[in-house]
Amino acid sequence: MKLKPWVKIFLFFILASIILFFGTKYFKKENAQIDKSLLDKYNISEKYASKTLEYVLKNNFYDEKYLEEYSKIEFNDNANFKEILTTFLPKGYKGEEINYLFKLSTNNLEKLKDKDYQDIHNYYQIKNFDVNALDRYNEYYNQNEYSYEDVVTYVNIKLDLPVYTDTVEVTDPDSILVLVNKYNSLPKNYSPSDLEYAKGAYGNNVPMRKIAYEALEELQKTVKKEANFELLPTTAYRDYNFQNTLYSNYVKSDGVASADTYSARPGYSEHQTGLAIDLKNPATSSNIRLTEENYNWLKNNAYRFGFIIRFPKDKEFITGYQEENWHIRYVGKDVAKTIYENNLSLEEYIDLYVTEY
Ligand SMILES: [Zn+2]
Incomplete structure (x- = not known):
């Protein structure tokens, strides 16, 4: 299509005015407006004029030492705007750094108030x-x-920190998201109050919490239907004393350092929560729990039932345990999905999504 010259000129002017209008709006400094008499009163050069400076002057906490910094602090309508400036400028924070402080959580800000720069x-x-x-x-x-x-x-x-140092006893042992590892223990006498017994791989009865039991049933039905093999629990809930015996025996034969890489100390085992289950395909020989194919199915489907692979290979340095592809942990469907899709360990999930800082 060919445009007549006057149409071209017309369009050019429309375009130019649009650019000019938004361009000046974008680059216009919002701080230009400041009462000149206010600056004169304090004998301040106009080059320092800013909304922050105006606020500081009008609210009577102007301090000449921070003149340069005021011009770098972006004004905002935070209720603690004045408090942050009067608290942190004297500690030596620069203007740019004051801007960061508005992005901190209330908790962090409170902690920072008690510290030097x-x-x-x-x-x-x-x-x-x-x-x-x-x-x-x-x-x-x-x-x-x-x-x-x-x-x-x-x-x-x-x-x-070295494992088993700075340990904390959990306050929420019944929570579906309770984190038990080498830094977080369960109370010695904790045992879940809602245990159910599942049929085990060795003809044993395997106790676990009701919610994990129901999810396991669902998983077992699906694996049979979709992948045509069986998954049975070998062990799930174990009490403190059982773990104590287990761990002591490992230490006797392998020593503490080695035992710590594959067995939990009593009170530090996730099995005491009743939410962890060790699985086995009963069709494999006695020393193999799962074939590679079995594990692949489990790894990519456990989340659909609310389970995660708790000790995967690529998270050994975080969990502190050698890979255990048979150990699953119930966390609920939503959490399991997030953990699966983002390739997280439970430790990372809790820290990134649950703990408030
Ligand atoms: Zn286990």
Whole structure:
């Protein structure tokens, strides 16, 4: 289509005005408007004019020392705008750094108030960042080749500390999401109150929590139908004393260091939750739990029933356990799906999605 010259000129002008209109709007500094007499009163050069400066002057907390910094702080309508400026500028935070502080959680901000100046520029955008662990993050970052995001998660999980140190007894042993590992233990006398007994691979009765029992039944029916093999539990809930005997025997034969890589110390076993199940295909020989094919099915389908593979190969450094492709853990369908789709360990999931920092 050929346009007449006057149409071209007309279109050109329309386009030019649109660019001019939005362009100036975009580049216009919102701080240009400031009462000139206010600046004169404090003898401040116009080049420092900003919305933040205006606010500081009008609210009577202007301090000449921070003139340069005020111009770098983006004004916002946070209720604690004044408090943040008056608390953190005297601690030595620069204007740009003050901007970061508005992105922190209330918890982190409170913790930061009690500390001297901290350099947080590598961390403030990371959602599970904990101000109190800053020194450990920096040290772990220097010792490893991880991203800052991974460093934060791994340190929160305590991977920078030796196993079984700084341990905590969980306060929610009945929760479907309870995390039991080498840093988090169950109370010695905890046992679930809703145990059901499933038919086991060795003709035994295997106790587990009702919700896991029902999910297992669903999984068993489906695996039979879709992949034509059977999965039976060998063990699920184990009490503290049982684990104590088990672990002591392993230590006697292999020593503590070795036993710790494949067996949990009493109180630190996920089996005590009643939500963990060890599986076996009864058609395989006695020393093989699952064939590779069996495991592939389980790995890609367990989440549909609310289970996760708790100790996969690529998460050994996080879980602290050698791969156990037969050990599944009930966490509920939604959580299991997120963990499966994002290739997370339970430790990472809890830290990224549950714990509030
Ligand atoms: Zn197990």
